[in-house]
Structures are given as C-alpha cells and as structure tokens.
Amino acid sequence: MFGDRFRHFRYQKRLSLEGIAGRTGIPKPILKEIERNAIPNPSMFIMNKIATALEVSLDEMLYSSSSNTFEELDEEWLKVVREAMESGISKEEFSEFLEFYNGGRIEE
Known part of the structure; x- marks a missing residue:
C-alpha cells in the first residue's frame, strides 16, 4: 500500500512527518x-507531492518491485521488536517515540 511505501522511504531518508x-x-x-x-x-x-518531498519518483512510490518494502530484520532488531511488543507498547506509541526522538528535524 502507498502508506507502507511512504513510511519506508520517509524512514530511509530520515525525515519526520513534520518535515514532510x-x-x-x-x-x-x-x-x-x-x-x-x-x-x-x-x-x-x-x-505526487509526497514523492517529490521524498525525492523519489512517483512510479517508485506506487510500484515497488517487492511486496516487502522493508529490509529483513536481523536477530538484534527482532529482539528489540519482541521486547517492545512484550512491554505492551503500541505501534502508535512507538511511532510517536521515533518522532520525538527524531526531534522533528529534517536531515538532508
């Protein structure tokens, strides 16, 4: 879905939602x-506005060559994700933490 690819490219470019x-x-x-x-x-x-802000072609945003837009998680990342899930943190809370941690800055 477009939202998944949006998130993928935004994280890849280290941009906050505020920056976008x-x-x-x-x-x-x-x-x-x-x-x-x-x-x-x-x-x-x-x-198109989102793709332009991410400096990615709209084709790339719409037609990912892989159904899985995220890289495989290595064992350490899997452990972190499991611990977060077991602690009861929601995806939204974790996403908000990342936004806070990123400080809303735009890295170019």
Whole structure:
C-alpha cells in the first residue's frame, strides 16, 4: 500500500512527518493517516507531492518491485521488536517515540 511505501522511504531518508508537512503543505495529521493506511487511496496530487518531498519518483512510490518494502530484520532488531511488543507498547506509541526522538528535524 502507498502508506507502507511512504513510511519506508520517509524512514530511509530520515525525515519526520513534520518535515514532510513543511515540504508539501499537507497537514501532519493527514500525512499520519496516509502513512497508517487509514487513507488508503490518497489523490494523485497528494501522492505526487509526497514523492517529490521524498525525492523519489512517483512510479517508485506506487510500484515497488517487492511486496516487502522493508529490509529483513536481523536477530538484534527482532529482539528489540519482541521486547517492545512484550512491554505492551503500541505501534502508535512507538511511532510517536521515533518522532520525538527524531526531534522533528529534517536531515538532508
């Protein structure tokens, strides 16, 4: 889904949702909903703005060559993920932590 690829490229480029909002003019809450796939079919206009902000072609955003857009997790990452899950942290809480940790900065 578009939201999964959006998140993948955003993490890969180390950009915050706030940073993408600044580059696109799309409000952060809308971007968050797109990334979560709560808005599964954003308009072509919005998808193009996101792709441009991420410096990725729209084709690449829409047509990933792999159904799994994330790299395989090594054993250490799997352990961290398991510990987070066992602690009861939700995906949303973990995502908010990453946003906070990133400090909303844009790295270019």
